[in-house]
Every structure is written in C-alpha cells, then in structure tokens.
Amino acid sequence: xxxxxxxxxxxxxxxxxxxxxxxxxxxxxxxxxxxxxxxxxxxxxxxxxxxxxxxxxxxxxxxxxxxxxxxxxxxxxxxxxxxxxxxxxxxxxxxxxxxxxxxxxxxxxxxxxxxxxxxxxxxxxxxxxxxxxxxxxxxxxxxxxxxxxxxxxxxxxxxxxxxxxxxxxxxxxx
Amino acid sequence: xxxxxxxxxxxxxxxxxxxxxxxxxxxxxxxxxxxxxxxxxxxxxxxxxxxxxxxxxxxxxxxxxxxxxxxxxxxxxxxxxxxxxxxxxxxxxxxxxxxxxxxxxxxxxxxxxxxxxxxxxxx
Numbered sequence: 001x002x003x004x005x006x007x008x009x010x011x012x013x014x015x016x017x018x019x020x021x022x023x024x025x026x027x028x029x030x031x032x033x034x035x036x037x038x039x040x041x042x043x044x045x046x047x048x049x050x051x052x053x054x055x056x057x058x059x060x061x062x063x064x065x066x067x068x069x070x071x072x073x074x075x076x077x078x079x080x081x082x083x084x085x086x087x088x089x090x091x092x093x094x095x096x097x098x099x100x101x102x103x104x105x106x107x108x109x110x111x112x113x114x115x116x117x118x119x120x121x122x123x124x125x126x127x128x129x130x131x132x133x134x135x136x137x138x139x140x141x142x143x144x145x146x147x148x149x150x151x152x153x154x155x156x157x158x159x160x161x162x163x164x165x166x167x168x169x170x171x172x173x174x
Numbered sequence: 175x176x177x178x179x180x181x182x183x184x185x186x187x188x189x190x191x192x193x194x195x196x197x198x199x200x201x202x203x204x205x206x207x208x209x210x211x212x213x214x215x216x217x218x219x220x221x222x223x224x225x226x227x228x229x230x231x232x233x234x235x236x237x238x239x240x241x242x243x244x245x246x247x248x249x250x251x252x253x254x255x256x257x258x259x260x261x262x263x264x265x266x267x268x269x270x271x272x273x274x275x276x277x278x279x280x281x282x283x284x285x286x287x288x289x290x291x292x293x294x295x296x297x
Contacts (some may be wrong), residue, residue, distance in 0.1 A: 019198070111186045115187075
C-alpha cells in the first residue's frame with residue numbers, strides 16, 4: 001500500500017478510530033485525542049507498520065488500543081502511584097458517580113456509565129462487535145488475545161451489560 | 175439470552191457513541207500535527223548521543239575492571255563441610271591411629287644394624 005493510499009484509508013476510518021479511542025480512554029476526550037495523535041505518529045514514523053495480515057481497520061484499532069494501554073499505564077503511575085507517594089492524596093476517580101450520571105438525564109451517559117462498570121476487555125469486545133461491527137475473531141486480533149478468551153469476555157460482558165441496562169429498560173417500559 | 179438482546183446492545187452502544195462522531199476532531203488537523211510530531215521525533219541525534227555515552231561508559235568500566243587485577247584467592251563459603259555425624263568418628267583410640275607410633279625409639283643404631291664382621295667372629 002502506498003503512503004497516499006494509507007493516508008486516505010486512515011482518513012476514512014478517522015471518526016471510527018476516534019470513537020474507539022474514546023472507548024479505550026473511558027470517554028475522556030482529551031486523552032482520546034492524545035492517544036489518536038500518538039497512534040498516527042507511530043504510523044508515520046513506521047513504528048507501526050501495516051503488513052496486510054488483517055484488515056486495515058483491525059490493524060489501526062490495535063495500534064490505538066496499544067497506545068491507549070500504554071497511556072493508561074503511564075497515567076496510573078503519574079496520578080495514582082506518584083501522587084499518592086508525594087502528596088498522600090487519593091487517586092482521581094475516572095468513573096462518574098451514579099448521581100452525576102442520573103443528573104445528566106442522558107441515555108447515552110447511562111449506557112456509558114454501565115459500560116464503565118464492565119471489565120476493560122469486556123467493554124472493548126462489546127464495543128468492537130456491537131458498535132464497530134467487527135467479528136469476535138477480529139476483535140480478538142485488535143485486543144491481542146486468543147479467540148477463546150475474546151469469546152468468554154464477549155459472553156460475560158453481554159450478560160453483565162444486559163443486567164446493568166435491564167432496570168432502565170423496565171423503567172422506560174413502565 | 176434472547177436473540178433480540180443483540181439488537182438491544184447494538185442500540186445501546188449506538189446511543190453511547192451518538193455524540194462521538196460529531197465531536198471527532200478534524201482528520202487533516204490531527205494528521206498534520208502527527209506529521210510534525212514524527213518529524214521532530216525522527217531526529218537521530220539524541221539516540222546517537224545516548225548510544226555513544228553508553229558505549230563510552232561500558233568501555234571505561236571494562237578498562238577499570240581490567241586494571242584492578244584478579245581478586246584475592248579465597249576459599250568460597252561452603253566448600254569446607256563437616257558432616258553432622260562426624261563426631262561419632264571421634265573415638266578414644268583415634269589419637270593413636272592419627273600418628274605413626276615409634277616402635278623402638280630407645281634402641282641404639284648399632285642394635286638395629288649390627289656390624290657384619292662381628293657376626294663372622296673376626297677380631
């Protein structure tokens with residue numbers, strides 16, 4: 001693939017990549033933008049190279065996920081470990097509280113809150129399959145796990161998310 | 175799990191991402207920023223300086239080690255071992271066995287090696 005073609009394909013995938021970066025960063029917009037920027041830098045520098053073993057979308061999403069994981073690890077070290085050690089302050093809670101979510105009166109926020117209660121891998125596999133339209137096999141490639149592992153996360157995540165969303169559905173029906 | 179559960183989840187995730195597409199930053203802007211970032215980072219000078227420093231430090235360390243010479247010979251700990259049942263061999267007669275006894279220490283040399291002429295009876 002020529003560099004120009006690659007750029008064009010990445011441009012087409014840009015909105016989806018940003019949505020995926022948001023999922024990887026627990027809907028933190030600033031962090032998602034940083035992650036996407038770093039992923040693009042990695043592509044341009046040739047540190048992430050598309051070898052054609054999977055679809056471009058799968059490859060780009062796996063680059064974004066890798067960068068997001070590294071960023072999350074660095075942030076954890078900076079905010080939690082170092083801050084706690086230096087100042088003795090409690091870590092920042094990235095997940096919004098239920099009251100805050102209820103106050104927003106937005107269904108999307110409620111779903112996001114439910115998603116953030118899932119394990120990271122469960123959230124990722126559900127997002128990749130149900131929003132980005134990937135197969136479980138492709139999701140496993142993006143996440144860098146075995147197909148069986150991805151299936152387990154998919155089943156458990158589905159069950160858990162449905163249980164978390166169920167009271168709301170009942171409330172809407174009633 | 176019901177078959178329409180998939181539709182429920184699909185709708186829920188679409189809802190969660192509804193605002194994302196509208197909020198996504200412009201690709202051209204993001205790509206240009208990344209290109210700038212890659213050009214600044216791509217400079218090999220810092221890497222070369224780091225590598226040169228490391229090589230010099232390693233060479234200096236090796237030279238220093240070679241100047242110090244071999245370490246003094248020492249019996250490493252644990253090479254002399256005494257068995258826990260060794261004391262059982264310490265019998266009262268062990269002192270006798272450790273030294274070779276002098277059988278006739280007091281006899282003069284002439285007794286031990288007699289003169290051959292005297293035996294034949296010559297004057």
